[in-house]
Amino acid sequence: MLQQVNQLWSLLDDMSENSPEAYQKFIRHHLEEGMKQFSPPDPHMCFQTRILEFSEKLLYVNICSWSRVPAPKSESDPVPLGGGKLEENVEGTEIYSVTDVAYNPEVLKKGSEGPMERDQLICLAMKYIEEQHSLHLSHTYTLLKDKLKGSKKQMKQRLTGKAGPAQTAKEIASGESGASLLQQLTNLKIADKENEENNPSIQLPSDIRYPKKPGLIEEISSTEFDSxxxxxxxxxxxxxxxxxxxxxxxxxxxxxxxxxxxxxxxxxxxxxxxxxxxxxxxxxxxxxxxxxxxxxxxxxxxxxxxxxxxxxxxx
Structure with missing residues (x-):
């Protein structure tokens, strides 16, 4: 098998030199696959609820579609989702929080079939937020007209853990942008490991399970694709x-x-x-x-x- 793999690599090397058109087709195919994998999260809907702590405050939750989150392998498998950081904001005299929950596009497509399916996704997201951030939420919510609270850039930063000022073209070209990408990935991996240890998979109550599916939340880390x-x-x-x-x-x-x-x-x-x-x-x-x-x-x-x-x- 190893010999066959080496022969394939050699064949592709020859292709890049002797058959540029075939090589470009090969590259284009992988670019298209990569675009699906690394496409940014897309806003789907936004709802408002309340954090029931020492003093109540509003919580806005952006539900987004993200191809980086895998779809369930079967009807009996748990529904994977990815969660973002909890961010506190001030608007006038009001203090509120914002967070994000990402589902695979196929899951959201099924969740758009009717009010009951949509409610299941929202309840699943709230249960995840409570477990992940150690909060107690009101389980009544209001679905907003706007699909997104904040900006797409802020949502992506919360989901991937990459925050901070935008880089200039000069900084990108020189590579002088503060912490290296390797350092950022390392820090994120350590943080995700701590979260996994402190927040194991949880069993959801039967009233918010999908039919014939075990009610487990499977968190997809922003660094899961790091080897x-x-x-x-x-x-x-x-x-x-x-x-x-x-x-x-x-x-x-x-x-x-x-x-x-x-x-x-x-x-x-x-x-x-x-x-x-x-x-x-x-x-x-x-x-x-x-x-x-x-x-x-x-x-x-x-x-x-x-x-x-x-x-x-x-x-």
Whole structure:
């Protein structure tokens, strides 16, 4: 089997050099798959309830659709979901909190079939919030007209744990943006491990179970897709190049000295971010300084210099 895998890698290397069209088709296929995996969460609905603590205060919960959260494997499996941080805000004299709960798009599609299904998803989200954040919530709620409280950027930051000021194009190009991506991933992994230890899976009351499904909450960590192995953030250079008066391209050059074949690299590009993953060796995740046309991204790996060059036309 190992021999067959090596033959396949060699074949793809030859393809990149001798059959660029077939190679581009191969890359495009993986880009499309990566877009599904790394697409941002999409607002679905927002409801308001109350935190019943020492002094009551409003809680806004954004329910969002996110392909990063897997769908249940079968009707008898628990419904996976992902949760965001609890954020406190002040509006005038009123203090309120905001958090987010993410479901797979297929789960939300089923939850939109009727009021009962929608209510089950909301009750499941509230039960999760109570367990995750050690809160006591009112189980009466109001469904709001707006699908989102706050902004999409804030929602994504709460769900992924990545907060802080936005980076400039210069900071992205130089890589001088404070803590490294590896450090951020490490901190998130430690935090998720502590949460798993302190908040084990819980059994839901029968009145908010899906029919024929055990009432378990399966939390999907923002770092679940990290392999757990120690990897490095590779050196890179990000530039915006003028092709002509109307066309501009973001050019990324990434040094991968321990990589000998393009097939070792997993490249995922969306309109505003990019992820390069070499299992057990390198991982690079960048927020792009401009919106790009992800359908016509080009990528080429030089086996002599071990440099991956990615060209991304700006819309």
């Amino acid at each position: 757990g192995n120690k990897v490095e953030t590779p050196k890179y250079q990000l530039l915006i190049k003028d092709e002509n008066e109307k066309a501009k391209t973001i050019q990324l050059r990434v040094e991968l000295p321990e990589v000998s074949s393009v097939t070792e690299c997993n490249l995922s590009v969306s309109k505003d971010d990019l992820v390069i993953d070499v299992p057990k060796k390198y991982r690079l995740q960048l927020d792009l300084p401009e919106t790009i046309s992800e359908d016509i991204v080009t990528a080429k790996f030089n086996k002599k210099t071990h440099i991956l060059a990615v060209g991304m036309p700006i819309k």
